Amino acid sequence: MANETTLTIVGNLTDDPELRYTPTGVALAKFTVASTPRMFDQASSQWKDGDALFMNCSAWRQLGENIAESLKRGSRVVVTGRLRLNRWETPEGEKRSAMQLDVEDIGASLKYAQAKVMKMARKSDVDAAGGDPWATTSGKTSAPQDDEPPF
Numbered sequence: 661m662a663n664e665t666t667l668t669i670v671g672n673l674t675d676d677p678e679l680r681y682t683p684t685g686v687a688l689a690k691f692t693v694a695s696t697p698r699m700f701d702q703a704s705s706q707w708k709d710g711d712a713l714f715m716n717c718s719a720w721r722q723l724g725e726n727i728a729e730s731l732k733r734g735s736r737v738v739v740t741g742r743l744r745l746n747r748w749e750t751p752e753g754e755k756r757s758a759m760q761l762d763v764e765d766i767g768a769s770l771k772y773a774q775a776k777v778m779k780m781a782r783k784s785d786v787d788a789a790g791g792d793p794w795a796t797t798s799g800k801t802s803a804p805q806d807d808e809p810p811f
Contacts, residue, residue, distance in 0.1 A: 664742045665742065665743040666740065666741070666742055666743070667740070667741060667743045668738065669693055669695050669715055669738075669739050669761070670736070670738050670769060671693040671695030671715070671737065672693065672694050672695075672734055672737070673692070673693060673732065673733055673734060673735045674692045674693070674694050676691075676732050677689045677691040677728045677731055677732075678691065686721060687720065687721055687724040687728075688718060688720055689720075689724030689727045691731075692715065692716050692717065693714070693715045693737060693761075694714050694715075695712065695713045695715070696710060696712040697709070697710035715759070716760045717760070717761045717762075717763050718760060722780070723766070727763075730768070731766075731768070735768060736769040736771065736772060736773065737766055737769055738767050738768075739761065739763055739765075739766045740763070740764050741761040741764045741765075742761070743759060743761055744759070744760050744761070745758075745759055745760075746759075
């Protein structure tokens with residue numbers, strides 16, 4: 661939607677992602693990313709931690725399932741999503757609010773780690789290719805040609 665606040669945050673997962681399913685079977689992964697800025701203190705000539713930001717995040721459907729399967733507590737991630745304000749009222753009548761990030765995309769940070777990426781096959785791709793997600797049905801070879809990029 662237009663005029664939504666998008667945010668990219670780099671930090672570490674504070675716990676393993678929690679995967680739930682709605683009554684209709686839609687996957688939802690919830691997790692928290694902690695991001696702590698580092699600042700150089702010239703008076704002491706040392707790096708110091710600033711105030712940590714803890715951002716609650718939620719990811720739906722296949723993205724949520726992939727997150728729960730791939731990431732764990734301590735994983736350094738780069739998360740992009742839409743910032744949303746949730747408001748509710750407690751049973752005692754107190755009004756509350758909290759910021760949340762609706763995740764659009766997430767990736768493991770490779771600054772301090774290595775990752776092996778595995779492409780997920782879509783059901784329609786597997787059906788069309790007779791069980792082979794890498795096969796093509798357009799008559800083209802699966803290897804890239806000299807004039808075409810490998811992606």
